[in-house]
Amino acid sequence: MKIKDRVFLITGAGSGLGAAVARMVVAEGGKAMLLDVNGDALASVAQELGAAARFLKTDVTSEADGQAAIAAARDAFGRIDGLVNCAGVAPGEKVVGRDGPHALERFARTVSINLVGTFNMIRLAADAMSKQDADAEGERGVIVNTASVAAFDGQIGQAAYAASKSGVVGMTLPIARELARFGIRVVTIAPGIFATPMMAAMPQ
Template identity: 50%
Template sequence: MDIQGLAAIVTGGASGLGAATAGLLAAEGAKVAILDYNAAAAEEMAARIGGVGIGCDVSDGASVAEAFARATAAHGPARILVNCAGVAPAQKILGRSGVMPLEDFARTIGVNLIGSFATLRLFFEAAAGLESLPTGERGVVVNTASIAAYEGQVGQTAYAASKGGVVGLTLPAAREGASLGIRVCTIAPGIFETAMLKGLPEAAQESLGQSVPFPPRLGRPEEYARLVRFIVENEMLNGETIRLDGALRMGAR
């Protein structure tokens, strides 16, 4: 799929992986709508890349529907959807203060898993009505999981479960999308330079980076964005979850 001139929606696009992706897609000629829980940050990032910024809580169906309507009004129906919105809480099932509140687990599932599905379903609905491109495609979805889906650590039950759900969603969604000309892939990043990690002391960041076999450093958001671009452009990539982790396999802690 040629990115030039296509409408794209990036959730969680105001920072980190989403911001890098939104910037790269815009540089490739896409009309980008940035959806983010932080509406002001979404608008600020959109102004930088010539897109549109929209406040959105991906765990809320009504919020997603309103955001998609605004994105469509601005750029037309999207051909590209990249889901980067997510939360990464660290909480044990049974900690010093007692059991994990059920609402905390549900919130993580709501944002990371249900949020991915909430956008995917509306994207399917809109893209299904579009004319096929010369490749036979109507659209492509790239979801974001994590290597925690495979090697979740202590304190990551909610996060790993949510990202495992995103991995499990990928193939059946791609199979359903096949008859519509819609591809679905997922990226499972390792340890990347995000706002959360940048808040750690420099020594801690270096230590985390050194745990990666090669290259021995934290991943860069632009490396994630370049993989998104490759998935969009390569029409044979479908139904696959791609690890982007420098061969890292996480230990229990």
């Protein structure tokens, strides 16, 4: 799929990888719907990108927020050609630390944002894409998820993060197989470490 004149939803677009994806999409002639829980950061990126970008403060774990994001993209640009899932958190915490066992709430929150939030946006975007007309190549859209090298080689303190990203990897193939009949491709990338605000916040 060529990016020019295509419409992409980008989660986690307020900083890091998501913001970089948004800049690349606009630079290549595409349109970007920017989503993030940090409204101020979103507004800053959107202002930088100009008329080709819109933004909406969005919690990817919320069904209502996800539905609103889909509607906003379609209202602004008429359709949705791609979803790039970059929203995520990367806490570092040992299963048994100096202060006791890993906080269960923190584990659940990590899985909720990184895995459940990713699935929430996939299902909503895929539903919208499946109802659109296919292009000349039979494509209706593409979904790009962000896992991590930690899904395959998690380190000490990454139990929650590695589990959440392994889940993203695990659901990619069955979703790709299911959505292929609609002409929707589903892929997942597994980046290593690079300089983002999320990585900067992780413990050494």
